[in-house]
Amino acid sequence: MSRFSLTFGFFDEDAKKEIRRAMLKAVALPGYTVPFASREMPIARGWGTGGLQLTLSLITEEDCLKVIDQGCDGSVNAVNIRDFILSVTGVEETMDTRQATVIQTRHRIPEHPLQAGQILVYQVPIPEVLTAVEPDTARQKQMHANLDYAKLWVLLYEDTSQFGDSRMSSRYPVVVNDHFAMDPSPIPRYDIPRLDNNPALQLFGAGREKRIYAIPPYTRVRPLVFADRGFAVEDFGDRVCERCGAAGVFLDQLYRADGVHYYCSDSFYCDSQLDEAQNAAPSR
Amino acid sequence: MLLHLDDLSKIYGVDCGRCLELTGDGTGSPICPQCGSVVAVNRVSLRVEEGEIIGVVGESGSGKSTLLQLIYQDQPVSHGAVYFNGITDRSGRPQNILALPPTRIAWLRNHEMSMIYQNPHRGLNFDFSAGGNIAEKILGTGERRYQVIRERSLHFFGKIEMPQSRIDNYPETFSGGQQQRIQIAKALSSSPRLLLLDEPTTGLDVSVQARILDLIKALQQEMGFSMIVVSHDLGVINHLTDMTMVMKDGSLVEYGLTDQILEDPQHPYTQLLVSSKL
Numbered sequence: 007m008s009r010f011s012l013t014f015g016f017f018d019e020d021a022k023k024e025i026r027r028a029m030l031k032a033v034a035l036p037g038y039t040v041p042f043a044s045r046e047m048p049i050a051r052g053w054g055t056g057g058l059q060l061t062l063s064l065i066t067e068e069d070c071l072k073v074i075d076q077g078c079d080g081s082v083n084a085v086n087i088r089d090f091i092l093s094v095t096g097v098e099e100t101m102d103t104r105q106a107t108v109i110q111t112r113h114r115i116p117e118h119p120l121q122a123g124q125i126l127v128y129q130v131p132i133p134e135v136l137t138a139v140e141p142d143t144a145r146q147k148q149m150h151a152n153l154d155y156a157k158l159w160v161l162l163y164e165d166t167s168q169f170g171d172s173r174m175s176s177r178y179p180v181v182v183n184d185h186f187a188m189d190p191s192p193i194p195r196y197d198i199p200r201l202d203n204n205p206a207l208q209l210f211g212a213g214r215e216k217r218i219y220a221i222p223p224y225t226r227v228r229p230l231v232f233a234d235r236g237f238a239v240e241d242f243g244d245r246v247c248e249r250c251g252a253a254g255v256f257l258d259q260l261y262r263a264d265g266v267h268y269y270c271s272d273s274f275y276c277d278s279q280l281d282e283a284q285n286a287a288p289s290r
Numbered sequence: 291m292l293l294h295l296d297d298l299s300k301i302y303g304v305d306c307g308r309c310l311e312l313t314g315d316g317t318g319s320p321i322c323p324q325c326g327s328v329v330a331v332n333r334v335s336l337r338v339e340e341g342e343i344i345g346v347v348g349e350s351g352s353g354k355s356t357l358l359q360l361i362y363q364d365q366p367v368s369h370g371a372v373y374f375n376g377i378t379d380r381s382g383r384p385q386n387i388l389a390l391p392p393t394r395i396a397w398l399r400n401h402e403m404s405m406i407y408q409n410p411h412r413g414l415n416f417d418f419s420a421g422g423n424i425a426e427k428i429l430g431t432g433e434r435r436y437q438v439i440r441e442r443s444l445h446f447f448g449k450i451e452m453p454q455s456r457i458d459n460y461p462e463t464f465s466g467g468q469q470q471r472i473q474i475a476k477a478l479s480s481s482p483r484l485l486l487l488d489e490p491t492t493g494l495d496v497s498v499q500a501r502i503l504d505l506i507k508a509l510q511q512e513m514g515f516s517m518i519v520v521s522h523d524l525g526v527i528n529h530l531t532d533m534t535m536v537m538k539d540g541s542l543v544e545y546g547l548t549d550q551i552l553e554d555p556q557h558p559y560t561q562l563l564v565s566s567k568l
Contacts, residue, residue: 139417152396156429160418163425166436168458232436 015062016094021045025063025218029209032220037182038150039133044216054087055213057110057129061091064125064209065108070098072106077114077256077271084112101274113176115197117255117275120206122223128191128210133217135179135189155187158230171238179230182221187230195239196256201227242268250279291375292516293338293361293484294384298370300356300540303327305368314541320351330356332540333370338484338516340375345531345548346520347563353540354520358486361518362405363387363395374402375483400430404477408489410469413476414461420472421447421457427479446475450505467498471505478509485510487519491526503529524564528552536560 015022021043028042047055065071071091075084079101087110092099100106103118110127120126136146139157149155158179165172172178176192180201190201191210201208201221208221221227229237246253247270255275257268270276301309306325313320314332321328331353338344346354359365361372371386377398379385387398404427407413414423424443433439447457450471461469470490477485490506491499507530510517519530527534527548534551536544536559544557555561 148392152393154396154430156426157415159429159434160415160422160426163429163436163439164419164422164458167419167421167440232439233434234438235436 014067014095015065017045017059017062022063025059028218029060029064029220032209032218033207033222035186036222036225037186037188037219039188039217039219041216042218044213047213048090049086051214052131054083054110054112054129056211056215056218057112057127057213058087058091058211059213060127060209060211060218061108061110062094064127065091065095065097067095067097069107070100070105071095072100072103072109072116072274073111074109074114074116074272074274075112077116077258077275078273080273101277103272103274113192113194114256114271115193115200117270117272118278120204122205124206126204126206126208128193128208130189130191130210130212130217131214132177133189133210133212133215133219135187137189150186153185155230158187162230162232166232166235171235175240181228181230183225184228188219188221190227194256195229195237198227198229198237199239203227247276247279250276250283252276252279291337292340292342293336293375294373295334295336295361296371296373298331298334298357298360298372299329299368300331300353300360300365301327301329301368310369314539315543318539320353320539329540331360334537334542336535336542336545338518340483341514341516342533343510343517343519343531345527345534346518346537347522347524347527347534348537349522349563352537354522354537355488357537358405358488358518358520361484362403362486363399364405374398376402396430400427400432401480402482403484403486404480404482405486406470406473406477406488406490408492410461410466410473413473414469416461419458419460420452420464420475423461423472424476424479427476431480442479446479447472449478449509450475467494467502470494470502474502474506474509478513478515481513481515483515485515485517487517487521489521490519492521492523499526506530524552536563 025042028040032040045059047058049055073084073088075081088099103116108125112129134146136149139161140146162172176194177189178195178198179187180190182188203224205223207223210219231237242257245268247257248267249269252270256271258271260267299310304325304327308324309322309327309329310332312322312324313329334357348354360367367388372388373384374387377385377387421443424446425439428439428442444454447454491502521527531548534548535542538559544560552564555564
């Protein structure tokens with residue numbers, strides 16, 4: 007027993023069982039939002055409790071944990087959630103995407119390609135993709151049952167006719183396994199194609215909205231786009247990360263007194279690029 | 291034959307078993323004296339041919355609008371059957387559309403039928419632009435090419451005599467008559483075979499009414515769809531329809547050629563209706 011007189015992973019076994027069952031159902035129905043009894047957590051709802059409950063229910067002593075917030079291992083929320091999970095499980099922690107077995111994330115997919123056996127747990131604010139077009143939850147369920155997504159398409163049509171493309175920069179709707187439309191959580195467009203055919207298990211938890219959903223490994227995920235239009239991701243031009251020089255990755259924009267700066271959004275990726283450059287440099 | 295209604299009934303409330311025989315024509319009330327349920331539509335049978343225009347008249351509460359909603363599947367039917375041309379079971383026999391799974395009913399509503407409501411707020415989504423509303427109906431038919439959807443929206447927007455520059459404006463920026471025309475464009479954009487009109491011009495001033503009726507009539511002649519027009523305005527019925535059915539207390543009391551019904555009404559209620567024309 008750890009120095010706290012709590013069960014492993016904070017929850018009692020009944021709570022874990024209930025959440026695991028919801029996760030299994032979610033995996034069996036890719037993209038379908040499964041309701042679950044979201045527990046009270048030591049952090050407020052809306053601050054990652056959905057992802058936290060998934061992580062705590064599926065983590066084992068052998069797991070190696072990584073927690074990121076907008077790609078960064080060091081932000082306050084990531085650090086607090088990681089500290090809490092470590093304090094109630096005592097598992098190993100890491101920042102290395104390649105070593106982690108469970109990665110809890112807020113709004114990013116790590117730059118390093120994920121591998122089979124890894125689990126990516128997303129924190130989700132708004133799990134229902136139809137919320138934007140239909141406020142009535144009963145109607146939403148009917149629309150999902152009938153695969154009636156005409157209203158989502160109308161949003162896309164309106165943006166295309168007025169602005170040439172969808173204005174959605176994050177939370178871009180996707181269709182999972184050629185069936186349900188799904189909210190991918192507020193990841194940037196850059197990450198949308200990376201959901202597709204991903205070897206890792208991707209789980210989504212919304213604590214405030216009490217929903218769990220999943221994309222099983224190697225599942226087809228397509229953004230909602232017109233047949234005669236393409237899907238465009240963020241265009242950074244020829245900009246590179248000012249710290250590590252990486253190109254073709256998702257960059258954060260920083261506004262400072264001397265102008266706009268660009269850095270890797272994934273802090274571990276940035277560090278690992280620097281390490282590699284250092285190791286490759288001839289030693290004296 | 292495009293549409294066949296077979297003994298269609300709608301009872302609001304619990305059916306005591308004698309509701310249908312205790313209400314309707316001859317009893318003077320649509321309310322069942324035994325159980326108090328309201329029989330909105332009482333054993334109505336009707337056949338609609340391709341390209342035919344049928345008018346439904348009757349006083350408020352006689353079941354006209356409910357009848358349309360039963361056909362369009364806005365309301366569940368209590369008794370009876372609805373057959374639609376082309377909807378058959380595996381052996382090719384006509385199939386009652388009320389027994390279809392929801393996805394096929396949705397298909398029917400998206401491809402074969404359209405409804406125009408009296409209140410544009412029911413027929414249009416005010417969160418979407420005019421073009422978006424038309425696009426919603428086209429998207430419902432399964433079209434997923436932006437260019438095609440855009441061009442068809444513009445085409446039908448032009449058909450209702452609206453300047454194309456206004457297609458991306460929102461419904462609340464249009465007048466009542468214009469909103470009604472946008473509803474018509476939306477309803478027709480899926481090229482339906484049956485158009486249901488529920489008091490399409492009620493609440494509009496006379497000159498706008500006339501223009502909308504002319505528009506509907508011109509589009510019907512061009513596209514050849516069948517129509518069922520509900521109105522309590524005999525002028526509208528006379529202007530638009532070939533055949534007329536008269537409803538009273540949920541029952542169909544008289545059916546025939548529009549001219550005949552208006553010139554030589556047989557049923558006492560129809561006589562009253564025609565003679566009360568201002």
